[in-house]
Amino acid sequence: MQLNALKPALGSKKSSKRVGRGIGSGLGKTAGRGHKGQHARSGGFHKVGFEGGQMPLQRRLPKRGFYSKASRYCFEIRLSELAHIEESKITLDILKKFNIVPTSCQKAKIILSGNINNKIVVQGIAVTKGAKAAIEEKGGSIEGLN
Numbered sequence: 788m789q790l791n792a793l794k795p796a797l798g799s800k801k802s803s804k805r806v807g808r809g810i811g812s813g814l815g816k817t818a819g820r821g822h823k824g825q826h827a828r829s830g831g832f833h834k835v836g837f838e839g840g841q842m843p844l845q846r847r848l849p850k851r852g853f854y855s856k857a858s859r860y861c862f863e864i865r866l867s868e869l870a871h872i873e874e875s876k877i878t879l880d881i882l883k884k885f886n887i888v889p890t891s892c893q894k895a896k897i898i899l900s901g902n903i904n905n906k907i908v909v910q911g912i913a914v915t916k917g918a919k920a921a922i923e924e925k926g927g928s929i930e931g932l933n
Contacts, residue, residue: 860893866918867901876908897922 806818817827825831836843864887874881879895882888888895897909899917903925911931914922919929 860891862888862892862895864888864895864897864912865900866897866903866921869897869907870901870903870905872907875906876910877912878910879912882912903927 804814804819805812806814807816809815820827825833836845838844864882868887869877872881872885872887879888879892882895883890883892894913896913896915897918898915899921902921906926907922908927909922909929909931913932914929922929
């Protein structure tokens with residue numbers, strides 16, 4: 788094989804249509820543009836989504852949803868995840884140390900999911916009512932945020 792003998796695979800290179808080259812070509816006269824109208828003219832163009840003056844679909848339908856930018860830095864922690872921590876005092880730094888929340892975390896909230904079996908003290912972390920009751924039931928306490 789030589790570099791000067793390389794050719795593209797059969798059918799991979801398709802020659803472009805040569806429009807407006809006489810009636811025998813099959814693309815003569817109107818050159819595939821139909822008769823009259825905006826698209827038949829040179830420079831005939833309209834915006835993407837334009838529907839001839841009718842209210843476009845993307846404006847007819849209601850907007851939905853919301854993406855909170857704060858949600859990137861706020862995380863929920865299950866009670867069952869706290870059971871794996873050997874520390875008795877739980878802070879945001881401890882949660883980062885044990886890889887329960889990412890290092891980018893700025894806020895966290897403990898939710899009632901699962902159960903804990905040891906006494907813990909939660910400091911500076913938000914806690915739901917159910918989780919607070921479960922922590923206090925085991926003899927623990929919540930300091931700071933509630």
